[in-house]
Amino acid sequence: MVQAGSIQHVSLTGAGQAEVGGPQSPPRQLPLAIRDFTGRxxxxxxxxxxxxxxxxxxxxxxxxxxxxxxxxxxxxxxxxxxxxxxxxxxxxxxxxxxxxxxxxxxxxxxxxxxxxxxxxxxxxxxxxxxxxxxxxxxxxxxxxxxxxxxxxxxxxxxxxxxxxxxxxxxxxxxxxxxxxxxxxxxxxxxxxxLDLLTEPEAVALVGGIVGAERAAAEPGAVRELVRYCGRLPLAVRIAAGYAAAPHTTVGEVVAELADERSRLEVLSRGGDERAAVESVFDWSYQRLDSTQALVFRRVGLHPGPEFCLEVAAAATGLDLPVVRRVLGGLVEAHLVEPVGRGRYRLHDLLRAYAAHRAALDDLPGQREALRERVWQWYAHHAKTAHQVLHPAHRDWYPALRLDTDTRPELDLGDPAQALAWLEAEQDNLVAAARDADRHGHLPLTLLLTTTTGWILFRMGRWEDRLDLHQRAVAAARRGGDRTTETSALLDLGQTQRAPGRWQDAHETLLAGLALARDLHHPALQAGALADLGWVCLDQGHYTQAREYLLEALPLAPGAQHGRLEGVIEGNLSEACAGLGDYRQALHHAERSLPLRRQAHDRQGEAIALHQLARAWHGLGEHPEAIALCEQALHIEGHHRSPDVTAGILDALGACLRDTGHRERALRCWREALDLYHQLGHHHADDLRDRLHALEATDPGLPRSH
Missing domain, CATH: 3.40.50.300 (P-loop containing nucleotide triphosphate hydrolases)
Structure with a gap:
């Protein structure tokens, strides 16, 4: 038996929803302590x-x-x-x-x-x-x-x-x-x-695992076990754990170790601890039945830090009850570690060993088929979740047209379920996308990078998102798919824009626009021009933004089931508001809202309501603006990303300030400022100045900390 002492993830046990620095139980993240710790x-x-x-x-x-x-x-x-x-x-x-x-x-x-x-x-x-x-x-x-x-x-x-x-x-x-x-x-x-255990420490460790009475009955065998394991703590623990199994003696384990001459030679050298541990893992592996060995090898090729029961079933082709039973046996043998209901991980050395066994025991074609089944499982569910959360995009991305099928299939039909799954599997989705790319599987690389990008945007994981979209651009170029390359360039430009890398975003989007024009693809041209306008809006270049957006507008009808036209109209509203033309801003926002609703774009609906509110606020119609902001905030949270929520709160605070509701305005602005800070948003500095100015007008208002 083996002890999985090192794990492959960051433990998350905090509440995750408390205010920054707010009261909560202190985290206690330590893994399980070893009951039979000896020596040191x-x-x-x-x-x-x-x-x-x-x-x-x-x-x-x-x-x-x-x-x-x-x-x-x-x-x-x-x-x-x-x-x-x-x-x-x-x-x-x-x-x-x-x-x-x-x-x-x-x-x-x-x-x-x-x-x-x-x-x-x-x-x-x-x-x-x-x-x-x-x-x-x-x-x-x-x-x-x-x-x-x-x-x-x-x-x-x-x-x-x-x-x-x-x-x-x-x-x-x-x-x-x-x-x-x-x-x-x-x-x-x-x-x-730390050095090797002393012989007395190693002998005591064996006794602590097999029991003092059994160790005392076989003192020579215990010393032989320690010798064959080279006093390496992990090796001693593995061998002694096996000897502790029912109906097994220490002597029987020693005899098995002695029979494995090549393994003992590697173990006795002590020069390469990884190889020494692998030899003991190999001995443990031989004790597994054929189904256990198959599952162990398969999960060892999983690309992410932990895996769920369902993907293990997809990888092995076994029914869920069988996989659950087999994984339970591997947990008992300390070859697999449970991390939650239906979720598992392998110690890092065990994962390497399992992959090594797969290389020895499975044909190359079998390993490649396994990897593809795992990528397919993640890609299928990511596509399903993406389409549930973003129905307007269902035929926008070429990568989404790839037919996928997998078993067992999860039910992700509800938006809240889809978002929860994406959040839980985000690390595995990133790992699967990179793994597919490393092995040159272009269709699944493109599907995984496309569908994973949105959850990374929502979680603020800009570097991972940049990496995936750069991989998507390169993969599309390798495959000679210029339409997909254009789409990937637009995604990459949007990703560069979000944290304020405007020059990079501008260059990337211009490259995407050039490709779209070469392809004579009006919708992609509209998308590129709309994104270029967005980059200008971020920087306060309202006239240039308006020019890009007006050029995009006649190219957009029908794209993304009306969503793209709604985006452009809404951004034109932003540009006009920035230029002080609130009547025209209202006109464009009123055109945007029905287009967003027609496309079932719930986040876009919240944005359009915010844009309407901004226009009405500029026209001095504060009650109407407040009502629109509150309506936007009532749209379910899983349909609103944090940057959208911050913008609505910012606008609501401005309206409340202008109607004399200063305390409530302060609360809205402070919440918006927190979100802007956490996202690294460029609006944070401006809002902070407005917040401090409001506080300065009334010493009786609660102060910021």
């Missing part, structure tokens, strides 16, 4: 000595770098010790596997900070864009709090530095195969290096 007495004492005293109000953050080779039990030690002392950290315990070594891409500081901020109560839509802003908010939230942070499996000091708090009272434990000299030199980290 000196290391535990060294860590104990680092815990800051209750009176510590000055000084620096305490950092401990626990280093050592793979399989030395760094994670086990760190988690065991952290469980012992976490009650001395009332502010909470944060844990993450940084994936510095092993399969998969290392965790980025932004990915980790997003998970930590959620655990600390920051709503997803309020997490700022960019590592620097996220790190600043993280340090702010930890100021004055005593928090224990375990950063497991780091690959460098650079991966760790953005994750360090700034205030005393916090303690950070970092584990890594790297010596992390940079942390020792520049952050004053205390270095703690």
């Amino acid at each position: 007495t000196e290391h535990v004492a060294a860590l104990d000595a680092l815990v800051p005293g209750d009176e510590a109000g000055a000084g620096a953050v305490v950092v401990s770098a626990v280093d050592g080779a793979a399989g030395m039990g760094k994670t086990t030690l760190a988690v065991h010790w952290a469980h012992r002392v976490q009650d001395r950290f009332p502010g909470g315990t944060l844990y993450v596997n940084l994936r510095g070594y092993g399969p998969g891409d290392p965790a980025t500081p932004g990915e980790v900070l997003e998970g930590f901020l959620r655990a600390l109560g920051v709503a997803p839509e309020r997490i700022p864009v960019g590592v620097e802003a996220q790190a600043g908010l993280f340090r702010s939230l930890l100021a004055g709090r005593r928090v224990l942070i375990v950063l497991d499996n780091a690959n460098s000091a650079g991966q760790v530095r953005p994750l360090l708090p700034g205030s005393p009272g916090c303690l950070v434990v970092v584990t890594s195969r790297d010596s992390l000299t940079g942390l020792v030199v520049t952050e004053g980290a205390a270095r703690l290096t």
Whole structure:
């Protein structure tokens, strides 16, 4: 049996909906402690000595770098010790596997900070864009709090530095195969290096797992088991766990190890801990029945950090009850770890080993067919969810025309269900898109990148969205599909626009416009011109925006079932309002609203109501503007992205200010400002100035903090 000590995700246990810094239970994210932890007495004492005293109000953050080779039990030690002392950290315990070594891409500081901020109560839509802003908010939230942070499996000091708090009272434990000299030199980290277990420690570990009575009955076999495992903690734990199974003796396990001469040779060298662990995994693998072995190999090829029961069934071709039973057996054997109802993950080394077994035991064609089934499963459901949430786009993107079919199929017919699934699977969707691209499957690469982009936009994951749309452009070019390339360029330009990369967006959209003109494709020309107008609106270039939008308007009728024409009319309303022509702004907004409704574009309906409100506000009709803003806010939240909600609140606050409802105006503006800050939106500076000006007019108003 094996112990999955290192995991492939950021634990998220915070409420996720609290106000920033608001009251909530402190997060306690540590993985399960090992019941039979043995030895490491000196290391535990060294860590104990680092815990800051209750009176510590000055000084620096305490950092401990626990280093050592793979399989030395760094994670086990760190988690065991952290469980012992976490009650001395009332502010909470944060844990993450940084994936510095092993399969998969290392965790980025932004990915980790997003998970930590959620655990600390920051709503997803309020997490700022960019590592620097996220790190600043993280340090702010930890100021004055005593928090224990375990950063497991780091690959460098650079991966760790953005994750360090700034205030005393916090303690950070970092584990890594790297010596992390940079942390020792520049952050004053205390270095703690793990080596192999001593023979007495390893023997005690076996006794703790199989039971003192059984160990005492076979002392020679226990020592032989320790010797064959080379005193490598993970290897000892695996072998002893197997010996603890019913109707199995330690001697029988030793005999099996002894029979595997090539494995024992690898295990005895001790030079490559990964290879040594694989040899023990191989021995465990041979004990599986054929169905268990098949499922284990299949889930080892899954591209994402965790997987659900249904995708495991799709990968294996087995019925759900069978897969559920088999995964239950693999969980019992500690080859697979459950992470929630119907969701699982593999330890990083086990995932690499499972993929290695697939390379040995399955034909190349079988592995490729498996990968395609997994991509197909994610692509099919992402397409379904996308069409449910965005019906106007159902025949806009060429990639969406790909026929897909998969079993088992989830019911995603309700918009709330579709959004929940996209949010839960966003990491796997990104991984599947990249995996399909790496293996050169152009149709599924394009479908996955297209359908995944929207949820990444909603979650503010700009770098991932940029990466996927860049892959889509490259894939379309490789396939010689100029229509899809044009569509992908427009998506890429929209993505560059969102965080304010206007020059990049402008160049990308001009390239898309040129392609659309070469193709004589009016709708794509309209889309490119509309997006160029949007970029100008963002920068306050209203005259140029109006010119682009007026050029786009006659090309748009019918595109996206009327939605695109509605977008252009609405943006013309924005441009006219920016130029002070509120009558014309009202005219365009009134044309936009029915087009958005005709296309069943609920978010677009909210935007059009906001644009109508802005025009009426400019004309001095404040009650009408307030009513329209409130109507927009009553549209279901899963139909409104955070930037749309912020814009409506901004407009509502302006109307309330002008009608004398200052306290309510302040509440709206503060909520909008929070959203703008979290999104890195360029409107934040302007709104902050207006908010401070309003506060200054009445000293009795509640102040911003």
